[in-house]
Amino acid sequence: MSLLDLKGITKEYPLGPTTVHALRGLDVSIDKGEIxxxxxxxxSGKSTLMHILGALDVPTEGVAALxxxxxxxxxxxxxxxxxxxxxxxxxxxFNLIQTLTAQQNVELPMTFLGVRKGDRAERARALLVKVGLxxxxxxxxxxxxxxxxxxxxxxxxxxxxxxxxxxxxxxGNLDSETGAAILALLKGLCRDEGKTMxxxxxxxxxxxxxxxxxxxxxxxxxxxxxxxx
Amino acid sequence: MITEFFRLASQNVLHRKLRSILxxxxxxxxxxxxxxxxxxxxxxxxLMTGQISKVFGVDTFMIVDQDVFSGRGHxxxxxEYALDLETLQGVEGVKSVAAVRQRTAFVQGGANVExxxxxxxxxxxxxxxxxxxEFAAFTGDLVFEEGGREIEDTDVEVAxxxxxxxxxxxxxxxxxxxxxxxxxxxxxxxxxGILAASEEEEEDQGFAMGASxxxxxTIYIPYAAMDRLWPEGNDFLVTLARVLPGYxxxxxxxxxxxxxxxxxxxxxxxxSGDITSVIDEFMTYINIFLAGLAGISLxxxxxxxxxxxxxxxxxxxxxxxxxxxxxxKNRHILAIFLxxxxxxxxxxxxxxxxxxxxxxxxxxxLINTFANLPQGVAFPFVASPVLIVTxxxxxxALGAVSGxxxxxxxxxxxxxxxxxYE
Numbered sequence: 271m272s273l274l275d276l277k278g279i280t281k282e283y284p285l286g287p288t289t290v291h292a293l294r295g296l297d298v299s300i301d302k303g304e305i306x307x308x309x310x311x312x313x314s315g316k317s318t319l320m321h322i323l324g325a326l327d328v329p330t331e332g333v334a335a336l337x338x339x340x341x342x343x344x345x346x347x348x349x350x351x352x353x354x355x356x357x358x359x360x361x362x363x364f365n366l367i368q369t370l371t372a373q374q375n376v377e378l379p380m381t382f383l384g385v386r387k388g389d390r391a392e393r394a395r396a397l398l399v400k401v402g403l404x405x406x407x408x409x410x411x412x413x414x415x416x417x418x419x420x421x422x423x424x425x426x427x428x429x430x431x432x433x434x435x436x437x438x439x440x441x442g443n444l445d446s447e448t449g450a451a452i453l454a455l456l457k458g459l460c461r462d463e464g465k466t467m468x469x470x471x472x473x474x475x476x477x478x479x480x481x482x483x484x485x486x487x488x489x490x491x492x493x494x495x496x497x498x499x
Numbered sequence: 500m501i502t503e504f505f506r507l508a509s510q511n512v513l514h515r516k517l518r519s520i521l522x523x524x525x526x527x528x529x530x531x532x533x534x535x536x537x538x539x540x541x542x543x544x545x546l547m548t549g550q551i552s553k554v555f556g557v558d559t560f561m562i563v564d565q566d567v568f569s570g571r572g573h574x575x576x577x578x579e580y581a582l583d584l585e586t587l588q589g590v591e592g593v594k595s596v597a598a599v600r601q602r603t604a605f606v607q608g609g610a611n612v613e614x615x616x617x618x619x620x621x622x623x624x625x626x627x628x629x630x631x632x633e634f635a636a637f638t639g640d641l642v643f644e645e646g647g648r649e650i651e652d653t654d655v656e657v658a659x660x661x662x663x664x665x666x667x668x669x670x671x672x673x674x675x676x677x678x679x680x681x682x683x684x685x686x687x688x689x690x691x692g693i694l695a696a697s698e699e700e701e702e703d704q705g706f707a708m709g710a711s712x713x714x715x716x717t718i719y720i721p722y723a724a725m726d727r728l729w730p731e732g733n734d735f736l737v738t739l740a741r742v743l744p745g746y747x748x749x750x751x752x753x754x755x756x757x758x759x760x761x762x763x764x765x766x767x768x769x770x771s772g773d774i775t776s777v778i779d780e781f782m783t784y785i786n787i788f789l790a791g792l793a794g795i796s797l798x799x800x801x802x803x804x805x806x807x808x809x810x811x812x813x814x815x816x817x818x819x820x821x822x823x824x825x826x827x828k829n830r831h832i833l834a835i836f837l838x839x840x841x842x843x844x845x846x847x848x849x850x851x852x853x854x855x856x857x858x859x860x861x862x863x864x865l866i867n868t869f870a871n872l873p874q875g876v877a878f879p880f881v882a883s884p885v886l887i888v889t890x891x892x893x894x895x896a897l898g899a900v901s902g903x904x905x906x907x908x909x910x911x912x913x914x915x916x917x918x919x920y921e
Contacts, residue, residue, distance in 0.1 A: 317919075326824060327915050347828050354826020365821045365918075369510040381503045382826035426825065 272299035273433060273466055274323060278332035280489075281318050292318035293329065294489035300468065302433070305460055307469045307477035310486035317438070319486065320470045324436045325353040337433075354383050358427030360456070362439035364419040366411040372398060372422045373407045379429040397425035401455060417448035424455060435460065435467040441476050453479050504831070508839035511811065512846075518807055519843060525803030526847025527854070529796035530894055534855025534886065535862075536789045541881035542863050544782050548775050550876065555771040558594075559634070560752040562587065562738035562759065565767040581733035582764050590755045592746035597629035598738040600725050606718060607677040608668025617668045622717045623678060624736070625725025628652045634739050646672045647692030655723045658688035662696035663715035678720065680728025688720055740768075748772075800847065801901040808840045808905035819909050820917030829910040836906035837899050844898020848891045856882050 281293040292315045300306050300323075310316050321327035322334050325341055328349075334341045336356060341349060358379075359365075366375045376394035385393075398407050401421040411419055420440060427435055437456060441449030457479045460467045469476055477483050478497075485493040512519045555561075564578040579601060588596050602625075607618040631649055641649065650657060658676055660668070670676055670690050679685040726732075742751045752768035759766050812819070819832055863878040 321915050324824070326918070350823065350826060350828050353824070359824050361821075361918075365817065367507075367818050367821065369514045370507070374506075377503075378822065379825035381500055382822070382828070382831055384500055387503075430826070 273302040273304075273337060274298075274300040275335045275338075276322065276329075276332065279319075279322060279329045279334060280331040281315075281322065281327070282330045292489055293322075295332070296486075296489065296491055298484060298491060300466060302466055303460075303464050304482060305457065305467045305469065305480045307471055307480035307483045308486065309471060309477055309483055313488075314486040315489040316470050316486055318489075320436060320438055320468070323434075323468055324357050324359060325349055351383070354379055355430055356432050357434045357436055358429070358432040360420070360423050360427050360435065360437040360440045362442040364411070364416075364423045364443070366419055366422055366426075368411050371408050371410055372403060372414070372425075375411070375422055376425045376429055379426060383430055393429065394425070397428050398422070400428075400459075401425045415448075416444050417451060420444065420448075420452050421455065424452070424459070428459070433466055435465050436470075437467060438470045439472065439476075440469070441471075441473055446475070449473075450475070500831075501834070504835050504838050505842075507835050508842055511815070511839050512842050515811065518810065519846075522804050522807035522843045523847040523850070526797070526800040526844050526894060526897065527851040529793060529800040530848050530851025530890060531855040531858065532796055533789070533793035534852050534890055535858040536793070537786065537886055538856055538859035538881060538883070539862055540782055540785055540789065541883055541886070542859065542878045544778060545879040545881055546876070547778050548771075549879065551771050551774050551778075553875075555774075556741075557771070558742050558744075558748055560740055560742070560748055560755070560768050560770045562735070562740065562755070562766050562768055565765045579734045579736055580764060580766050581731075582735045582738060582759065582766060583732065583762060584738070586758060586762055587738065587740060587755055590740075590751065590758055592742050592751035593755065594741045594743045595629055595633050596738060596740045597627035597634050598625075598722060599627075599630070599736045600625040600722070600729075600732065600734045601736045602680075602725070602729055602734050604718075604728070605679040606668065607679075608670045609674055609676075611669045619667075621664065623725070623728075624717055624719050625722045626650065626719055627722040628654070630739070633741060641692075642695045644672070644693045644695050647694075649692060650719065650721050654691070654721045655727070656686045656688050657691045657721060657724070659692040659694065659719040660690060661694045661715050661717070664718065665690070665693045667716070676718070678718065678724075678728065681731075684728045684730075686720075686724055686727060688718075688724065735766075797897055801897050804840050804843050804898050804901035805905060807843065808836065808902045809908075811839065812836065812905045812909040815909075816912065816917050816920040819912055820914055820920065823912075823914040824918060832912075833906050833910040836909050837902050840902020840906065841895045841899035844901070845891065845895040847898070848894020851894070852887055852890050856887075 276296060276298045279293050279296040280291070282289050282291050284290075296315070296319065298319075308316055308319060318327070322329055322341075325336060328334065328342050336352065339352070344352065367378065370378070373391065373394045376397055377390045380390045380393065395407060398404060401424050403418060403421050403425070406414060406418060406422075411422070414422065435456065440456065441452055444452060453476055456467060459465060469480060471477055481497055483495045483497065484491055485495075562582065564580040566578060582598070584596060584598055587593060602623045603620055604623045605618070606621045606623075607616060610616050628650060632652075643649075644662065647659070650659060658678070660670075665671065668676060672690055672693055675687045675689050677685060678688055740751075740755065742748050748770050749772060752770050756766065756768040822832060860880045863880045866872070867877045
């Protein structure tokens with residue numbers, strides 16, 4: 271059984287007077303431990319697919335299953351809890367809470383799952399050490415460089431030890447050198463801890479770390495390429 | 500988890516300092532007004548009940564016309580009533596009584612410089628000697644001119660008048676005035692004391708002045724003289740009674756009222772508790788009025804908080820999306836924003852309460868220091884713990900309620916839309 275299994279997915283949403291057909295019958299399955307890059311031009315449905323893969327949204331039609339659980343069968347609160355436990359997000363714009371320190375940002379996903387304060391703090395510090403920010407624990411996002419912010423975001427994504435890391439253009443706002451370092455960090459983490467990673471990206475350099483590249487166009491999968499490293 | 504939410508919320512408040520300060524200010528002004536007005540109201544009540552207990556003591560009650568305290572007919576104006584003083588004295592538990600009777604009488608004084616005899620109709624107050632001996636607090640300190648004295652137990656045909664009346668009647672201490680009662684009753688009363696002319700408008704020369712409708716032209720005579728002039732006692736203005744030790748003043752007052760009413764006197768017995776409850780009722784109306792005013796200013800403050808919170812929610816849309824993406828449920832988001840608006844309310848409440856108490860204290864101090872209050876009268880500054888706690892809870896609630904709508908909007912925002920928001 272695949273970790274993530276999407277079959278016949280369509281997603282429509284209203285935009286003003288018209289309906290946008292973001293996904294038009296898409297099948298994708300992702301195995302545990304895989305690194306999959308999802309590529310495609312703007313408007314190809316990448317973001318919409320990411321939302322469904324990340325359990326942020328449910329499809330209009332079709333079945334999206336995470337470890338065999340149909341996401342559409344869950345109540346909203348259950349979906350939130352599932353997402354909190356199973357998926358860690360890394361965003362292009364980092365999306366750290368500006369008023370919180372690095373450590374507090376990393377603690378946040380654990381807070382919402384009700385992890386005890388002492389355990390939370392300990393794990394957050396360990397994760398920040400792991401991403402190379404041992405000296406930046408008490409800093410706030412505006413005191414950190416772009417690369418450092420993305421490292422905090424990666425630590426936050428790992429907070430609840432999720433199965434899946436979902437990275438949406440993680441190098442999009444970074445220079446190429448910093449971007450390469452972030453990609454290396456992500457890849458290393460996946461390999462060391464057996465995480466599954468889904469990379470949504472334009473960047474061929476980013477896609478190069480993937481085991482498989484899925485290309486989208488007009489809401490459908492048009493090509494799948496397997497890489498052997 | 501909740502402490503974490505408090506931290507998140509308070510950091511948000513601190514992060515947007517100017518906006519938070521303005522929202523806090525909106526709440527603060529309302530709260531300050533409430534606390535100041537109510538505190539001052541409590542001071543006023545404290546002043547009044549303090550004066551009453553000073554004059555009344557815990558063992559004294561007063562017999563007045565039954566309409567005076569019911570508020571019927573006379574709008575609280577003093578009205579004479581009939582009473583048998585011996586019946587009252589005989590009520591179980593009554594230790595001593597003192598009465599004030601009032602009549603208007605024809606009075607003849609001396610001759611003026613032109614040799615013309617001065618005369619006219621003037622109000623006459625008959626005072627029990629016990630007023631001075633037993634109920635001194637009622638009469639206050641009387642200031643006599645040189646050679647004058649108070650009415651004593653054994654006096655009958657004597658009178659005390661004011662300087663103004665002494666001039667009009669052309670009499671001095673030691674002279675006599677003729678006072679005519681009903682039928683052919685009359686006495687030759689010797690003027691034993693002249694009360695010093697009142698300064699300015701001050702009218703605190705004794706209780707009897709306050710009770711009488713008149714002022715400077717009243718003649719004070721002993722109760723015994725009054726009895727001789729008008730044997731029928733249907734002209735009582737006020738009667739005081741003190742109870743024996745061990746008796747409950749309210750019980751004795753009730754008993755006295757029942758007995759007197761059975762004899763046909765249209766009176767009611769009033770204790771300091773009765774007066775205090777009348778004051779309390781009055782203060783309740785004032786407080787309702789103040790609460791109405793305060794409610795308006797708090798409404799304005801609440802709208803300010805709501806506005807701030809809507810801005811805050813809009814501004815942090817992306818954060819809301821992120822928090823939801825990493826596992827925040829709708830109720831978590833709701834709680835964070837409610838706490839944030841509650842904190843704004845609480846902060847406004849805290850500062851407003853302190854400023855309100857300070858302002859009330861200042862007003863009391865200013866009045867006590869600069870206003871021409873009678874001797875021994877001062878506004879007590881009252882910092883009621885109940886008021887403070889209620890105000891703080893109310894301020895937090897105000898903030899939270901004002902934040903409810905914005906917070907619900909935040910909580911219900913779809914995560915995908917929130918994440919996309921730039």
